[in-house]
Amino acid sequence: MLLRRPSGDLFGWSQNAGMGWDSSKLGGPEVLILSTHGGLRGADGTPVALGYHTGHFEVHLLVDAAARQLSALGAIPFAGYCTDPCDGRTQGTTGMFDSLPYRNDAAIVLSRLARSLPTRRGVIGVATCDKGLPAMMMALAGMHDFPAVLIPGGVTLGASDGEDAAKAQTLGARFAHGEITLEYAAQAGCSTCATPGGGCQFLGTAATSQVIGEALGLSLPHSALAPSGLPIWLDMARRSARALLGAKHTTRDILTTKAIHNAMVLHAAFGGSTNLILHLPAIAHAAKLKRPTVDDWSRVNRSVPRLVDVLPNGPRNHITAQLFLAGAVPEVMLHLRHAGLLEVDVLTTSGQTLGENLSWWEQSERRHHLRALLRDRDGVDPQNVIMDPDSARRAGLTSTVCFPSGNLAPEGAVVKATSIDPSVVDTDGVYRKTGRARVFTSEPAAITAIKNQQIQSGDIMVLMGRGPMGAGMEETYQITSALRHLSFGKHVALLTDARFSGISTGACIGHVSPEALAGGPLSKVRDGDTIRIRIDRNTLSASVDLCGPDGSTESGTSLIAERMPHPDLQPDPELPPETRLWALLQGLCGGSWGGCVYDVEAITARLRAPTASA
Numbered sequence: 001m002l003l004r005r006p007s008g009d010l011f012g013w014s015q016n017a018g019m020g021w022d023s024s025k026l027g028g029p030e031v032l033i034l035s036t037h038g039g040l041r042g043a044d045g046t047p048v049a050l051g052y053h054t055g056h057f058e059v060h061l062l063v064d065a066a067a068r069q070l071s072a073l074g075a076i077p078f079a080g081y082c083t084d085p086c087d088g089r090t091q092g093t094t095g096m097f098d099s100l101p102y103r104n105d106a107a108i109v110l111s112r113l114a115r116s117l118p119t120r121r122g123v124i125g126v127a128t129c130d131k132g133l134p135a136m137m138m139a140l141a142g143m144h145d146f147p148a149v150l151i152p153g154g155v156t157l158g159a160s161d162g163e164d165a166a167k168a169q170t171l172g173a174r175f176a177h178g179e180i181t182l183e184y185a186a187q188a189g190c191s192t193c194a195t196p197g198g199g200c201q202f203l204g205t206a207a208t209s210q211v212i213g214e215a216l217g218l219s220l221p222h223s224a225l226a227p228s229g230l231p232i233w234l235d236m237a238r239r240s241a242r243a244l245l246g247a248k249h250t251t252r253d254i255l256t257t258k259a260i261h262n263a264m265v266l267h268a269a270f271g272g273s274t275n276l277i278l279h280l281p282a283i284a285h286a287a288k289l290k291r292p293t294v295d296d297w298s299r300v301n302r303s304v305p306r307l308v309d310v311l312p313n314g315p316r317n318h319i320t321a322q323l324f325l326a327g328a329v330p331e332v333m334l335h336l337r338h339a340g341l342l343e344v345d346v347l348t349t350s351g352q353t354l355g356e357n358l359s360w361w362e363q364s365e366r367r368h369h370l371r372a373l374l375r376d377r378d379g380v381d382p383q384n385v386i387m388d389p390d391s392a393r394r395a396g397l398t399s400t401v402c403f404p405s406g407n408l409a410p411e412g413a414v415v416k417a418t419s420i421d422p423s424v425v426d427t428d429g430v431y432r433k434t435g436r437a438r439v440f441t442s443e444p445a446a447i448t449a450i451k452n453q454q455i456q457s458g459d460i461m462v463l464m465g466r467g468p469m470g471a472g473m474e475e476t477y478q479i480t481s482a483l484r485h486l487s488f489g490k491h492v493a494l495l496t497d498a499r500f501s502g503i504s505t506g507a508c509i510g511h512v513s514p515e516a517l518a519g520g521p522l523s524k525v526r527d528g529d530t531i532r533i534r535i536d537r538n539t540l541s542a543s544v545d546l547c548g549p550d551g552s553t554e555s556g557t558s559l560i561a562e563r564m565p566h567p568d569l570q571p572d573p574e575l576p577p578e579t580r581l582w583a584l585l586q587g588l589c590g591g592s593w594g595g596c597v598y599d600v601e602a603i604t605a606r607l608r609a610p611t612a613s614a
Helices: 007-018 059-072 094-115 132-141 167-176 182-189 205-215 231-245 257-270 276-286 294-303 320-326 328-338 354-363 365-378 389-394 443-451 477-485 553-562 577-589 600-608
Strands: 030-035 047-049 076-081 120-127 148-152 430-440 460-463 493-496 508-510 530-536 541-547
Touching (some): 030 094, 059 076, 059 231, 120 231, 132 148, 148 205, 148 231, 167 477, 205 257, 257 276, 320 365, 443 460, 443 477, 460 530, 477 493, 493 530, 577 600
Parallel strands (some): 030 120, 430 460
Antiparallel strands (some): 430 530, 530 541
């Protein structure tokens, strides 16, 4: 070793001994555990310093369980951290301008941390929530020649006497409309999180990302959505550590084109967050795979039925902990395998193929015990949570997302069609709306209009200039959540170049492209204009158009050509310089449809291209 190894390897051993590791055991395989842990707890669990959210407040317990298992097996565990923000905490604030760009930055930091331990045998990633978990998957996807295992951080339990974490975010809007009292708001706000750890109780971006991680094969079977803090959750960490040490494969063997396909299929079957349309292409890009396109997403959603009844999509709105007891990812996969929609020959991090994993799950005591527990303890039939295609169809479940086009979205948009309130959908399964535009160029102005009762049933809210160039493609959940939980909100539509929280519902059309500040037609809409929306939930075809004075889309297209952009349209003055740089690069890297990544090859080619004056 003294003759052949670099000095860094030798000094690393000195550091290991200095930190107290038994010097006689320094030759074991070294495994890095990366996590998004945040906050600080005392030995008794009381908070010493708060984290940003419950999703990362307990993941150190998973790190601890995995590390102790690795040590017991003769390995040397290392732990590194890159914490993550809370999108719920930053809704409606300038903190949201950093949300999506943070994902890229965190993936870079996590990747650098991994490479900074050059003696690693493999990497375990532990993460839970909206940006930290996609960032972790991007980082693991880039570790092509090493084994990697993803440990999802799980979910918090539902409140026994309170609202779920989605509805609780609408307290202000409901109070402003006189729908709740101050006393009720105080009680509900302090009782929504029933446990101190785990992602929110609904299938938002955090929970959907956990589903996607398992669907990709990065996580062990039945690991997504485990209730945080429980023995079954900690056992997942120990099993993951054993899987990493026993791995005979690399991440390159796991993440394949077929694995990406399976992830898209699971997204559709679960009714997942539209934010994964941004994150899955980014994971594919990190793995050096072809990024899925809008056509790919459309094809999958037309062929894959939604099978899961979970908050917020309904109809019964079971919470994610109940979905876990019903079988979560592997149970849904059994139905999809039967329908011939999965690539079951793919390798997974368990060391077995997906087909082998599913055969184990189908006969496992774990499956039968947990489903019986859900039935006996909660009085919930597992078959009402995860359904076969025929039962799902009879229950009114529709396909998940579609991609509207039209003269206001010539490069496309996205709407979670399955989450539109059925009462405003015509009997033929088509949502039709023609209404007056209420135009806003900032989110604070839009939410103020809602709270001041300036938005009426039948309006179509247009929020422009909030895409990458204007606001870092902020989430607009305080708007969509208010519309969901106000009595008249289902009769209001929203059109924006921003994006939505994974819990958003209703006729909310986002990712409108091109964005307004890039010259998109959305910038030409004025207050009082007529907009026509049509969303067919059967065929997943949709359109969003500006109509002219005669009511036609042709005259609306002429108006778009004639008008200048909205006079108040400008990048948000509070947009951080780091986010402005991120936004500028998106034009070279595939934009939102390409996952909002940093495509180094594309950027390099552009920088090396001769200028027009050369």
